[in-house]
Amino acid sequence: MRLNVIGRMARHMREDLLLSPIAGEERLGVAFVRYASSYNRSVVVLTEYRALPNDGYVELVSAPVSFDVRWFMAEAERAASVNAGVFLVHLHDHYGMPWFSPIDMRTNREVLLPISCVDHTLPTGALILSRDRGAAVLAQAGRLVAVNVAEVPG
Numbered sequence: 001m002r003l004n005v006i007g008r009m010a011r012h013m014r015e016d017l018l019l020s021p022i023a024g025e026e027r028l029g030v031a032f033v034r035y036a037s038s039y040n041r042s043v044v045v046l047t048e049y050r051a052l053p054n055d056g057y058v059e060l061v062s063a064p065v066s067f068d069v070r071w072f073m074a075e076a077e078r079a080a081s082v083n084a085g086v087f088l089v090h091l092h093d094h095y096g097m098p099w100f101s102p103i104d105m106r107t108n109r110e111v112l113l114p115i116s117c118v119d120h121t122l123p124t125g126a127l128i129l130s131r132d133r134g135a136a137v138l139a140q141a142g143r144l145v146a147v148n149v150a151e152v153p154g
Contacts, residue, residue: 001147003033003087003127003136005046006154013049014129017091026091028052028067030075032084033123044123044138044147047084050075069111076115076124085122087136088112091129098130100137105144112139 005013017027029051036043056071076086088107092098100108108126116124116139125138125147134149 001042001044001138001145003044003046003125003134003138003147003149004036004152005127005134005149007151008154009046009049010129010134010151013089014091014131016049016051017089017129018093026093028057029089030072030079031087031089031127032079032082033087033125034084035123044085044125046087046127049089072111073115076118080119080122083122085119085124086115087124088126089129091131093131095131095133097133098128098135100126100128100135104128108137108139108144112137113142113144116140117142 013029016029019027029049031046032048033044033046035041036045052067052071056068058066058068079086112124112126123138125136127134127136136147136149137144138147
C-alpha cells in the first residue's frame with residue numbers, strides 16, 4: 001500500500017503545519033484522497049489539503065491538542081461529494097521518519113475507523129509528516145494498516 005503525495009503539495013502542507021501552533025501544540029489539516037484507480041486499490045493519491053480553521057480546535061485535558069470532530073465529519077462529507085476520502089494530517093517538527101504518538105493512534109482508532117465504515121470504497125486514514133518524510137495509516141477492514149508515503153515530483 002502506498003500514498004503518493006506531489007512534492008509541491010507536501011511542501012504546502014509542511015508550510016501550513018509549521019505555522020504558529022494552535023492551542024500551544026500542533027496544527028491539523030485534512031487531505032482529500034482517492035484510490036489511483038477503481039482497479040488498483042494499492043495506491044492512494046492525495047489530491048487536496050485543507051487546514052483546520054482556528055475555531056475547529058477544542059481544549060481537552062486528555063490530549064495536548066484536539067479538534068472538533070464535527071469539522072472532520074463535514075470535511076469527509078465534502079470529500080465524498082467529489083468521490084474522495086479523507087486523511088487527518090499533522091506534523092511532528094523533526095527530521096527523519098515520523099510516527100504516530102499513542103494519543104494519535106487513539107484518535108486514529110476512535111475517529112477514523114468508524115468513519116471508514118460509512119463508505120468502504122473511499123480511503124480513510126491519517127498522514128503524519130516530519131520536515132522531510134511522511135508516514136500514514138489507512139483504515140481497512142476494521143483495522144489500521146501502515147502505508148508507505150512517496151513524495152513524487154511535481
